[in-house]
Structure formats: structure tokens, C-alpha cells
Amino acid sequence: MDWDKLRIFHAVADAGSLTHAGDALHLSQSAVSRQIRALEDALGTTLFHRHARGLILTEQGELLFEATSTMAKKLDSAAARIRDSEEEVFGELKVTTTVGFGTLWLTPRLSKLYERYPELKIDLLLEERVLDLPMREADVAIRMKEPSQADLVRKRLLTLRMRLYATPTYLDAVGRPESLADLERHRLICQNPATPQVHAGAQLAHMVMAQDVHSMLTVNSYFGVLQGVLNHIGIGILPDYLTVDFPEIERVLPEIESVEVPVFLAYPEELRQSRRVTAFRDFVQEEIIAYRRQQTGEPSLD
Numbered sequence: 001m002d003w004d005k006l007r008i009f010h011a012v013a014d015a016g017s018l019t020h021a022g023d024a025l026h027l028s029q030s031a032v033s034r035q036i037r038a039l040e041d042a043l044g045t046t047l048f049h050r051h052a053r054g055l056i057l058t059e060q061g062e063l064l065f066e067a068t069s070t071m072a073k074k075l076d077s078a079a080a081r082i083r084d085s086e087e088e089v090f091g092e093l094k095v096t097t098t099v100g101f102g103t104l105w106l107t108p109r110l111s112k113l114y115e116r117y118p119e120l121k122i123d124l125l126l127e128e129r130v131l132d133l134p135m136r137e138a139d140v141a142i143r144m145k146e147p148s149q150a151d152l153v154r155k156r157l158l159t160l161r162m163r164l165y166a167t168p169t170y171l172d173a174v175g176r177p178e179s180l181a182d183l184e185r186h187r188l189i190c191q192n193p194a195t196p197q198v199h200a201g202a203q204l205a206h207m208v209m210a211q212d213v214h215s216m217l218t219v220n221s222y223f224g225v226l227q228g229v230l231n232h233i234g235i236g237i238l239p240d241y242l243t244v245d246f247p248e249i250e251r252v253l254p255e256i257e258s259v260e261v262p263v264f265l266a267y268p269e270e271l272r273q274s275r276r277v278t279a280f281r282d283f284v285q286e287e288i289i290a291y292r293r294q295q296t297g298e299p300s301l302d
Contacts, residue, residue: 005039008032009047010068013061016054089279090119097142098198100222101263102126105241105291106142106284113283120276128196133268140267140280144198147266154266155281157288160239162201162258164208165249170232177235177253180211187215187234195220200258204237208256244294 011021047061131137229236
């Protein structure tokens, strides 16, 4: 059906007059009459009874007016929500990031985002596979390398490194290594270098394994590695962003660390004006700033 003809029909049915509807639509009476006749021809039915006192809807006209009234209400509601979106953020947002960062850093902070925007619906996709943002597999990505796809807005959030950590309880029991060679008498906890992960983490694992480590626990996620460390099983290879949220772990061999790993936030150019994307981007950047202050011991601005 022609949307323009339906709009004119609704105005006529609402006003009960071709003249009044024409005034509201800034159309001549004859133009309105032609559109109504064309709609009746298209539907093969009569929509109005013509009387001296005005127009009265037929049974078929009543059915159509009920439908257009529902449409008008939904359109008015949508328009109101769009206007309100200047102040409010709502709807679904698909966010993708790695299992480690999403589980250990992002998810614990999302309660603050929901407090700010209670109607936001986040679909969090945690996987090492790089999703295709231009093809809208996700709206926003946080990745451990700069995205290579074209037509993306990208923002560098921070730089991290993979380092060695253990609990004081474990180190007090087994001893604190003073050199890389000392690791051969310790249990190493890490991701298997063959599993999908941050390349810098795999490189560091290869270097430590070369020390003829006799006992190991390999897990396919940094969440699992962290649990092994927290339960005093051994020395784990973990990203340094965990030290703020897990101050009970202690860095081992401070001179040993991976190369820098850049962390980027990216989203399609077409979503640059999206309120949901802007709200999420600003929230993550605020949390990164707060995280850096905690890391360096700077006082909070709260």
C-alpha cells in the first residue's frame, strides 16, 4: 500500500472532511479527493459514505482507520523516543572482545553502565575470533591489536603487557625465583601457546617453557589461569590489567614481560552518531582513566 495515500486517508478519516484534511496536510480538496479515490481503487472497496454533513467511514474504512491509528500511535511513540534519545540511551548494543578482557575487566564494570542507562541491552560476544564490524556481526569491538578492516572508527584505549604473577602464599611455600632459570622448580600456569590468544602471551609462554619447567597447568582462557594463580597452584602468565582488581597477586621477576599489546576500541563509521555506541565508548574511556589512576596510585576525581 502507498504510505502517502494511507497518511491522507488517516487525516480525512480523523477530520471527517476533505476540506479540513486538506488544510491540515496543506493540500487542495481536489488533490485529497484524488488520493482517496486512488486508494479505494487500489483496495477495490469504498472507504467513505459521502453525506451532506461530511464523510462517514464504511465498515472497510473503519478497519483501515483502526490500522492507521495504530500506526500513527507507534510513529508518534518512535518520534518521541528519538527525541528523548538526545538525553536517553536504550536498545541493543552488540559488543565483542576477547574472552579474557571481557570476563576479567569489562564485565565486572558493566553494572556502572547499567546504572547510568537502565534500558540498555548489551549482547556481549566473547571470543578470540575477530568479528566483521562492517558486516554488523557486532556494533563495537575491543581488540588486542589495531583493527585492519576499512571504514572503522578506532580509538586506542591503553597498552598492556603479559607478565608473571603468583600469590604470596605460593611464593612463601615454594620460594621466590630470582632469575628466569629458577622457574624450572616452579609450576607454570598459562594458556597453551597453540590456542588462540594474544600473540605476546604465547611468545612469553614459549620463553618460559624453554627453561625446562617440570610442572605445568595449561588452561584455554586467562580466567582459568587467574583461578589457578589465586588458588596457589603456581606462577601464571597474565595481562597486567588484572593487578588493580586483584591486588592479592604479586608480580614475579619484574624484568620479565612481553612486548606491548595495544588495546583498541572500534566501530563502523555508520554508527558514529549512534547514542548507544557513544555512551559505551565514553563509559569505557572513563573506566580506563580510572583504571590508570588506580594503577599509578593517583587520587580519584570522584
